Amino acid sequence: MTNLKVLVSSNDFPDSGLQILREHFTVVQSPYSHFGEEGATQNKEELLKLIPGSSALVWVTHHPLTKELLDKAGPQLKIVATASAGYNHANVEELKARGIKLSNTPNVLSSAVAEIAVSLMLATARRFTENLDQVRRGEWEAGFVKVLGQDIRGSTVGVIGLGGIGQAVVKRLAGFEVAKFLYTGHREKPEAKALGAEFVNLDDLLTKSDFILLAVPLTSETRHMINSTTLGKMKSNAILINVGRGDLVDQEALYDALKSKKIYAAGLDVTTPEPLPKDHKLLTLPNIFVLPHIGSATVRTRNDMAVLTSNNVVNALTGKPLITPILE
Incomplete structure (x- = not known):
């Protein structure tokens, strides 16, 4: 499984989640934040470069997941795992049409x-x-x-x-x-x-x-x-x-x-x-x-979210059921 590529969309995904992913897959992480203006400009271009060949996408952002990114990823993309409870930014209908799984992180936050x-x-x-x-x-x-x-x-x-x-x-x-x-x-x-x-x-x-x-x-x-x-x-x-x-x-x-x-x-x-x-x-x-959208912004909670996100990716790419599925 180590030959499968997992793209993490932001430079601030917690190590607790990265360690789980790196035990199983080849992890590529954007050097940019995927929040605010940096996410909308520099990181958007970086993700278009990094996403081809990805089997999983860890989506750490509130920016929309565009059809352009999904097209660039290729047909081997199996799952998008959002590090959030909400998933309105995840382009659900497009993922469903392509048969791509989707998970989120409810309850832990x-x-x-x-x-x-x-x-x-x-x-x-x-x-x-x-x-x-x-x-x-x-x-x-x-x-x-x-x-x-x-x-x-x-x-x-x-x-x-x-x-x-x-x-x-x-x-x-x-x-x-x-x-x-x-x-x-x-x-x-x-x-x-x-x-x-x-x-x-x-x-x-x-x-x-x-x-x-x-x-x-x-x-x-x-x-x-x-x-x-x-x-x-x-x-x-x-x-x-x-x-x-x-x-x-x-x-x-x-x-x-x-x-x-x-x-x-x-x-x-x-x-x-x-x-x-x-x-x-x-x-x-x-x-x-x-307040500046800090609802889940505690050390413990963000680590819990990262671990759940990563375990959803592991399950999806190893043929196991998603822990918190939106689309299966």
Whole structure:
């Protein structure tokens, strides 16, 4: 098997994953990062040079996997293994048409992403953007009723997508004295009963929740599921949290809702585009808190993701079932 070529798309794939691949295959790794501007320019050209003859592609990026790259790879490409839970960037229909397997890394990042979701809830409810600005300016607003925030205690938390991440968030909020957990999705989840979460339709969740968490994959169905219509159904004190993908939210509609205070606040770990330009109008608002897509960014989690990605490649190229398949 050592004659099989595996291409790793970025220079920052953890050694924990590389070691597994190198035990079995010939590993070629791009010298460039596949994130940001470098990924879109230098690395794109480098990957076109490196990809011919690859049996597997370890896709460490949020950049789209193009038809051009797949054409360059050749017919021996057997698997694309994404180092991410989301796979909207992996050109699923094209891979399916070519009979190429696809895997992702769900579950191993649920805990880390859930911690960021809870952090965003706290940051937005307690108005961190405004309060940090006070500290930086050295002008603190003194007073008993100045810059007051909202409580998680006694609130209704609505989860759109009670998968691994959504469930991990509910578990972490158990000590916050939340009054009620609601969730919605295609069907009821057997795990929900133990979590004390009630299945409702989307409209009920939007109209009743104080916090609304987006934890669903980006698909044609979920793209811009948060828009002017759905924002209009939310309570005036509602706080929107997005740890899924940026395009779940129509950011123009979100800006309008935050600017006019139709909703209370938003906390985003994902945006469109990424990185969000420093002069983007969302960043002019006091009632938004934005993080640079760091949901899974812990040492342990990224190593776990790398190991799972690599083991999926090993299984695919040695005739074993994928551990976390999207396409088999």
